[in-house]
Amino acid sequence: MRLPSPAKLNLFLHITGQREDGYHELQTLFQFIDLCDTLDFSLTQNNRITISPEIEHLPTKDNLIYKAAELLIPFKSDPTFGVDILLEKQLPMGGGIGGGSSNAATTLLALNSLWECHLSLERLAEMGVTLGADIPIFVMGFSAFAEGVGEKLQKVEPDTPYFLLLKPNCHVATGQIFADKYLTRDTPPIRISHALKLDGHNDCLDVVIKHNPEVNEAYLWLKNHGDAKLTGTGACLFLAFDNLRDAERVKSVTPQKWQAWVCRGCNTSPTHDVLNQWIEQNRV
Numbered sequence: 591m592r593l594p595s596p597a598k599l600n601l602f603l604h605i606t607g608q609r610e611d612g613y614h615e616l617q618t619l620f621q622f623i624d625l626c627d628t629l630d631f632s633l634t635q636n637n638r639i640t641i642s643p644e645i646e647h648l649p650t651k652d653n654l655i656y657k658a659a660e661l662l663i664p665f666k667s668d669p670t671f672g673v674d675i676l677l678e679k680q681l682p683m684g685g686g687i688g689g690g691s692s693n694a695a696t697t698l699l700a701l702n703s704l705w706e707c708h709l710s711l712e713r714l715a716e717m718g719v720t721l722g723a724d725i726p727i728f729v730m731g732f733s734a735f736a737e738g739v740g741e742k743l744q745k746v747e748p749d750t751p752y753f754l755l756l757k758p759n760c761h762v763a764t765g766q767i768f769a770d771k772y773l774t775r776d777t778p779p780i781r782i783s784h785a786l787k788l789d790g791h792n793d794c795l796d797v798v799i800k801h802n803p804e805v806n807e808a809y810l811w812l813k814n815h816g817d818a819k820l821t822g823t824g825a826c827l828f829l830a831f832d833n834l835r836d837a838e839r840v841k842s843v844t845p846q847k848w849q850a851w852v853c854r855g856c857n858t859s860p861t862h863d864v865l866n867q868w869i870e871q872n873r874v
């Protein structure tokens with residue numbers, strides 16, 4: 591079973607409060623983009639989970655793919671089931687586009703089928719959020735207005751523009767941004783009916799820029815071309831375009847020191863599109 595594992599953008603990200611356990615309450619608009627890692631799953635009967643190649647500086651046991659697979663062990667229909675996973679990584683790490691969370695969700699979805707666990711998407715999302723706040727959106731697979739820490743999801747259908755995605759050469763640690771005392775945590779909550787009309791902002795931007803001068807430089811550059819935004823806690827920035835040609839034109843003049851991609855927003859996750867085809871073809 592070969593599945594794409596897409597990235598997400600936070601079209602806006604408002605921090606509306608902080609819970610007693612330190613986690614932040616937020617409101618955000620999630621949309622997928624067609625920029626993906628690929629995960630290839632082979633069912634085995636040796637009761638082992640292997641991932642190759644290893645991600646540099648990340649022991650297998652810390653890989654969110656491994657942790658997600660471990661969560662499903664108690665639900666396997668046959669205790670001998672194992673899996674060999676091949677990972678083709680394209681998404682930059684620490685980019686605010688949720689690559690690790692997406693890989694974890696793709697693993698939950700794939701093994702739920704291969705190991706015949708028969709868990710609902712809601713149950714997989716509940717299990718996933720224990721590993722990362724961004725996992726439920728990838729499990730559910732639809733664009734959403736999200737609240738809570740990102741797990742209370744309401745389906746929405748925003749426009750699907752082209753995006754220029756830009757990755758400054760730095761890695762932002764999500765925990766460091768949320769721990770900063772200058773982060774504003776008091777944006778007034780909005781109603782879902784406003785979510786698609788609003789030109790929302792990202793409350794993390796000022797703090798991310800303060801810690802990462804290179805994000806500032808890329809932000810100022812991208813702003814010359816339109817309404818530049820930060821996704822998640824960065825480092826990636828994006829700009830929306832009505833058409834592919836304009837997006838490609840700005841990409842062609844992007845300073846070479848930054849990675850840049852042109853991609854398209856999508857309101858259903860490519861993982862679900864391919865998984866549903868696989869389920870259809872393998873129905874007995």
Ligand SMILES: C[C@](O)(CO)[C@H](O)COP(=O)(O)OP(=O)(O)OC[C@H]1O[C@@H](n2ccc(N)nc2=O)[C@H](O)[C@@H]1O
Nearest residue numbers: 600612613614691722723724739740764765768822823
């Ligand atoms: C910024 C977003 O990407 C927006 O979609 C997510 O909220 C972050 O999700 P994530 O990368 O899956 O983050 P997690 O791995 O759950 O959290 C990393 C760390 O960030 C802090 N954290 C995260 C999410 C949140 N709503 N409040 C927080 O304070 C916590 O200290 C946590 O230990």
Ligand SMILES: Nc1ncnc2c1ncn2[C@@H]1O[C@H](COP(=O)(O)OP(=O)(O)OP(=O)(O)O)[C@@H](O)[C@H]1O
Nearest residue numbers: 653654683684685686687688689690691693724822
């Ligand atoms: N399969 C994985 N792919 C990428 N990162 C992983 C994976 N498993 C664990 N990680 C860890 O998670 C960290 C964050 O990676 P990720 O690509 O999800 O960042 P991000 O895009 O900033 O996430 P978010 O938007 O959810 O904050 C990495 O630095 C890495 O240590």
